[in-house]
Amino acid sequence: xxxxxxxxxxxxxxxxxxxxxxxxxxxxxxxxxxxxxxxxxxxxxxxxxxxxxxxxxxxxxxxxxxxxxxxxxxxxxxxxxxxxxxxxxxxxxxxxxxxxxxxxxxxxxxxxxxxxxxxxxxxxxxxxxxxxxxxxxxxxxxxxxxxxxxxxxxxxxxxxxxxxxxxxxxxxxxxxxxxxxxxxxxxxxxxxxxxxxxxxxxxxxxxxxxxxxxxxxxxxxxxxxxxxxxxxxxxxxxxxxxxxxxxxxxxxxxxxxxxxxxxxxxxxxxxxxxxxxxxxxxxxxxxxxxxxxxxxxxxxxxxxxxxxxxxxxxxxxxxxxxxxxxxxxxx
Amino acid sequence: xxxxxxxxxxxxxxxxxxxxxxxxxxxxxxxxxxxxxxxxxxxxxxxxxxxxxxxxxxxxxxxxxxxxxxxxxxxxxxxxxxxxxxxxxxxxxxxxxxxxxxxxxxxxxxxxxxxxxxxxxxxxxxxxxxxxxxxxxxxxxxxxxxxxxxxxxxxxxxxxxxxxxxxxxxxxxxxxxxxxxxxxxxxxxxxxxxxxxxxxxxxxxxxxxxxxxxxxxxxxxxxxxxxxxxxxxxxxxxxxxxxxxxxxxxxxxxxxxxxxxxxxxxxxxxxxxxxxxxxxxxxxxxxxxxxxxxxxxxxxxxxxxxxxxxxxxxxxxxxxxxxxxxxxxxx
DNA sequence: TTGAAAGCGCTAACAC
DNA sequence: GTGTTAGCGCTTTCAA
Numbered sequence: 001x002x003x004x005x006x007x008x009x010x011x012x013x014x015x016x017x018x019x020x021x022x023x024x025x026x027x028x029x030x031x032x033x034x035x036x037x038x039x040x041x042x043x044x045x046x047x048x049x050x051x052x053x054x055x056x057x058x059x060x061x062x063x064x065x066x067x068x069x070x071x072x073x074x075x076x077x078x079x080x081x082x083x084x085x086x087x088x089x090x091x092x093x094x095x096x097x098x099x100x101x102x103x104x105x106x107x108x109x110x111x112x113x114x115x116x117x118x119x120x121x122x123x124x125x126x127x128x129x130x131x132x133x134x135x136x137x138x139x140x141x142x143x144x145x146x147x148x149x150x151x152x153x154x155x156x157x158x159x160x161x162x163x164x165x166x167x168x169x170x171x172x173x174x175x176x177x178x179x180x181x182x183x184x185x186x187x188x189x190x191x192x193x194x195x196x197x198x199x200x201x202x203x204x205x206x207x208x209x210x211x212x213x214x215x216x217x218x219x220x221x222x223x224x225x226x227x228x229x230x231x232x233x234x235x236x237x238x239x240x241x242x243x244x245x246x247x248x249x250x251x252x253x254x255x256x257x258x259x260x261x262x263x264x265x266x267x268x269x270x271x272x273x274x275x276x277x278x279x280x281x282x283x284x285x286x287x288x289x290x291x292x293x294x295x296x297x298x299x300x301x302x303x304x305x306x307x308x309x310x311x312x313x314x315x316x317x318x319x320x321x322x323x324x325x326x327x328x329x330x331x
Numbered sequence: 332x333x334x335x336x337x338x339x340x341x342x343x344x345x346x347x348x349x350x351x352x353x354x355x356x357x358x359x360x361x362x363x364x365x366x367x368x369x370x371x372x373x374x375x376x377x378x379x380x381x382x383x384x385x386x387x388x389x390x391x392x393x394x395x396x397x398x399x400x401x402x403x404x405x406x407x408x409x410x411x412x413x414x415x416x417x418x419x420x421x422x423x424x425x426x427x428x429x430x431x432x433x434x435x436x437x438x439x440x441x442x443x444x445x446x447x448x449x450x451x452x453x454x455x456x457x458x459x460x461x462x463x464x465x466x467x468x469x470x471x472x473x474x475x476x477x478x479x480x481x482x483x484x485x486x487x488x489x490x491x492x493x494x495x496x497x498x499x500x501x502x503x504x505x506x507x508x509x510x511x512x513x514x515x516x517x518x519x520x521x522x523x524x525x526x527x528x529x530x531x532x533x534x535x536x537x538x539x540x541x542x543x544x545x546x547x548x549x550x551x552x553x554x555x556x557x558x559x560x561x562x563x564x565x566x567x568x569x570x571x572x573x574x575x576x577x578x579x580x581x582x583x584x585x586x587x588x589x590x591x592x593x594x595x596x597x598x599x600x601x602x603x604x605x606x607x608x609x610x611x612x613x614x615x616x617x618x619x620x621x622x623x624x625x626x627x628x629x630x631x632x633x634x635x636x637x638x639x640x641x642x643x644x645x646x647x648x649x650x651x652x653x654x655x656x657x658x659x660x661x662x
Numbered sequence: 663t664t665g666a667a668a669g670c671g672c673t674a675a676c677a678c
Numbered sequence: 679g680t681g682t683t684a685g686c687g688c689t690t691t692c693a694a
């Protein structure tokens with residue numbers, strides 16, 4: 001910046017003003033400064049700016065799996081909110097590894113981001129590696145944490161929606177394919193479905209446990225289900241997420257079972273590949289972009305509250321999912 | 332840090348040394364410093380560190396679509412390389428918007444990242460918004476740019492692979508579904524396929540132009556193809572990418588055409604959803620993680636060269652794709 | 663082995 | 679409107 005000032009024949013303070021408070025500097029001087037900047041190809045040093053200013057205009061977001069379309073949509077929502085307000089967004093991918101999540105959180109703190117949005121790994125919202133007393137943290141896809149604002153989706157309601165949809169189409173022997181006891185989300189979805197099924201006489205919900213929530217688990221479950229005697233086999237499957245549902249579709253197709261003719265499928269998440277499947281998959285849609293945007297808004301509120309020295313009360317926002325009926329449950 | 336020093340009863344310089352050159356400070360003092368840090372919950376200020384040090388230990392990566400599994404795998408490759416070496420990675424998503432790409436590039440430069448990896452938007456590798464004379468830039472998924480190192484895949488070869496595979500399975504009326512004239516990649520894939528088809532008498536490659544490279548385009552192409560008289564209709568389609576291929580499968584399934592019985596499909600990219608389709612899709616696999624890792628390695632080499640004051644000669648790395656045959660071309 | 667102090671590039675308060 | 683200058687938190691000589 002010294003060089004710019006020298007070339008423009010002004011003081012460094014004037015260069016700074018030309019950038020940060022243009023109205024305080026004469027148009028002519030401003031132009032000379034601009035010209036000097038252009039000629040020298042000077043780029044402001046954000047570290048110095050931040051050091052002096054005491055804080056950045058950036059927030060961080062750390063997700064547990066950037067390869068999952070669900071999270072990329074959440075990120076997009078966050079970005080939309082932030083870029084509209086001139087905030088930078090630092091994206092991190094913990095890739096399901098707790099040590100990496102800690103590392104990323106720690107680095108964001110070292111960079112003095114104003115706050116972070118976290119889609120945490122694991123059941124508990126334990127946010128080791130960051131001191132929430134210092135940096136505000138909003139949890140996404142997780143609900144009712146005493147120490148943070150949260151944005152989540154009502155998974156019990158979503159599970160109920162899915163099961164009801166199947167019941168409405170006359171299904172009585174229903175399976176739930178997913179992993180229980182590991183993620184609150186999956187447990188809630190199952191619980192909602194169980195509630196719906198309990199309300200209908202003669203209907204039953206059977207759990208097909210999977211080792212994970214991925215496509216492969218779905219394929220395996222389909223193979224297992226297809227091997228059951230037809231009069232015992234569920235006529236519909238509710239998958240804990242769309243990846244499982246996609247796997248189920250492939251497994252059933254391979255096994256020669258028609259979807260939805262022989263067996264119906266409904267998934268959860270409504271990722272774009274669900275609609276794109278050979279037999280478009282019914283699913284429970286979560287407002288992902290909105291989740292991201294709301295999380296960013298909550299975070300920004302918390303940041304402003306702290307700044308103003310006001311007491312901040314953590315809030316949990318529970319968004320409602322909705323049913324998207326497609327051909328896989330159309331029979 | 333002053334507080335830490337005060338609490339530990341040492342000078343700030345000693346605290347700094349305890350962190351950055353532990354061997355230069357007495358074990359006992361070191362422990363006292365550690366204790367003070369823990370008690371105060373102090374977190375180092377990266378801005379100050381950088382400002383003083385003159386440079387960061389971070390690189391940036393900007394991709395044109397973070398929702399595309401292709402790029403998330405590239406990112407994963409970059410992260411693997413960098414985290415192993417203690418480098419931070421700043422991920423940015425230009426979301427196909429040139430202004431956003433410029434903005435992200437500019438911000439990375441303001442943050443004084445050591446270099447950036449860019450999966451650029453658009454045909455030309457025009458990297459406005461960043462001064463490559465200052466910050467090294469490696470282009471990914473793009474080839475032979477005079478001003479940058481590049482890592483790409485041999486798309487002509489990939490196109491040839493795909494077409495040969497179809498020809499080997501007896502197909503003679505082949506369609507290419509994609510958008511030509513917009514992306515070098517798609518044009519190359521078509522060119523490779525055309526070369527292969529030219530080599531076989533009685534075979535023909537017909538282009539089905541799509542408005543974009545997404546699922547919807549694939550569905551529409553399938554509808555159009557399915558409407559052709561069977562003896563005129565191609566018996567196989569080579570899709571410019573897997574999204575189109577996935578759309579094709581859905582379109583054909585809906586139209587009552589069997590894949591691969593009535594019509595075969597081969598895609599490009601080998602994203603995980605290709606293997607997961609109801610009829611697993613053959614595809615051309617690109618070493619995505621490797622691309623990311625190689626790009627990071629090239630970038631790091633360039634950074635070191637500059638640092639050492641050596642002349643750096645840009646290199647282009649062209650990786651070879653390979654065929655993954657699955658059921659969609661199995662007939 | 664530790665302490666003292668200069669200075670990285672910038673902003674903002676103040677003086678002119 | 680513009681110039682001068684202190685100081686943000688850290689690293690890194692240099693001296694003790």
